[in-house]
Amino acid sequence: MGTYILRRILTAIPTLLFISFVIFALLALSPGDPTANLPPSLPMEIKLQIRESLGMNQPMPIRYVRWLQQFMINEPINAFEKATGISIGDSEGRLRITSWTARGKPVIDLVFERLPQTLWVVGLAYLLSIVIAVPVGVYAAYRQNSFFDQASSVLAVIGFSLPTFFTGVLVIQIFAVWLGWFPSLYNTTLRVTDFDSFLQQLRQMIMPVMVLAFFQVATVSRFARSSSIENLRQDYVRTARSKGLAERMVVTRHVVRNSMIPVVTLIALGIPGIFGGAIVTEQIFAVNGIGQLLIISIQSNDLPVVQTVLMIFAVLVVVFNLIADIAYGILDPRIRYN
């Protein structure tokens, strides 16, 4: 298992490098100029000096390596210091990426303010969707072609066809405007201090979580269904039944466990998708998460923040892929020894 995990980590590194290169290239090749926003009265020589100090006249590979050093080494250390309060090495002299618009605030601070909200909403939505989707998928497979199966299939297609921005708008219209059950906007200043404020927090999170989960349930349940159908036909299921195992045992111990193997991959591979969805839901419900930060900084052309947020998305994606691979290895021993 140890060597298997090590091998997975080693293969995750090129993926991370690839994503970071795409992000770097996108910004480096873009026609925008970081000195374009400087006052036009600035003499040309000074502009050129600024360009030089930004390293813009160096060749691409060197710029990429320096960029990588900043994002892969300096910023994680900054983030670690910020999170734990322990200072490492030359903490004052280390370069920090600062926002262009938020009065030169370090980007890491901005991210730390906003990441918890996103992780809460996305995490809850994901958990909820798995808890709903897996039983639905397995039961639909077990009673293939029954009314339940057909109804859940149709609902699943509807679920991943409806765009999140439209379901979000609908949900606000129904639950916040007509029924008045939940607040239509997310109160970003709310601090959870006691049970009452906790309930309030829960109430305002229900709608964004619901919208995200609906989409996710659709995808996961379809996948769980097809994977269970495949497993129900296998010989080992017949063996388990014929040795007299209770039906419940056959399904939960044998079928579900084996069907979960591909589902786990899907769940992990769906992570980039759900972060994409989170950007939309945060925009609709005005959740002050990292997706909203991305949109705001794109609109205000705040490239340092944009790059950092993109890198965080990239790291999250790679980390979850890694988790999926490891879970895959635990669930299916054949993969470990391959």
Added chain:
Amino acid sequence: MSISAGTATPKLEIGSATKRKHRTLWGDAWVQFRRNRLAVLGLTLIVLIVVGVLAGPFLYPVDPKQINILEASAPPSMAHPFGTDDLGRDMLARCIYGGRISLSVGMAAMLIAMLVGSTVGLLAGYVSKLDNVLMRFTDMMLTLPQIPLLLVAMSLFRDPLRMRFGLEAGAFLMVVTIIGIFGWMPTARMVRGSVLSLKRKEFVEAAVNVGVHSSSIMWRHILPNTMAIIIVAATLSVASAILTESTLSFLGLGFPPDVPTWGSLLYENRNYMVKAPWMVMFPGILISVTILAINFMGDGLRDALDPRQRQ
């Protein structure tokens, strides 16, 4: 006796040959497709929407950009079946016009995705040397955080393209290329899987032994047999392209607000949702119904064209 039997059989054969209906692969698929009620419903809806969007401007000749402040935010009525927006522009005309753009974005992005996807899949499946490299690349492309990257790419490259090709054409080129570039990976994987199994079939072996060139084996023998998979993938990719375009436009980074697409109609009217729900509902319903119909049809096509499920 043997002589009489010999004269009798040809007659019988001729009789049965004229009676039996000619069956083709596509005919069988059509029969199978028609059995799936949801798929037929999807097809009908798509035909309706496409015809409506194409013929709409002739049947309903209202200028989508005509501003009429006196009739601003009017609810649906006989004069304006979908109501009007905050500047008094007719929503039905805007939805028809927007549908043309949204659907053509879907089609164009699908064409790019199919071209790249089937080329990569074909090469990876047939040329063993390229398989590893191309599939690693495909997997890496799949791990990219798509929506965030699309948003950033749109914001960075939009203005220069707009300046070069004009407002609408620039945005169109940009959206289509970017969605196409990020959308070919599922197709590549499906095509590769199918090519891998076709490669070992006898007819390919026969073609190799006869001395057919590799490129024409791929082109003449393997590609036509992957058509079923490509068609299914193409259908589903139109849906996802329309969805992506409307998401980008909804976030304000797709088409500019003065070019109505279904997504940007939602974006520009989202603040009037409570006061004037029709401004948001009609484009939203149109997007949802279109994507739903395409997905239903895609599912039906997959069942109809996938020989494993057919008896």
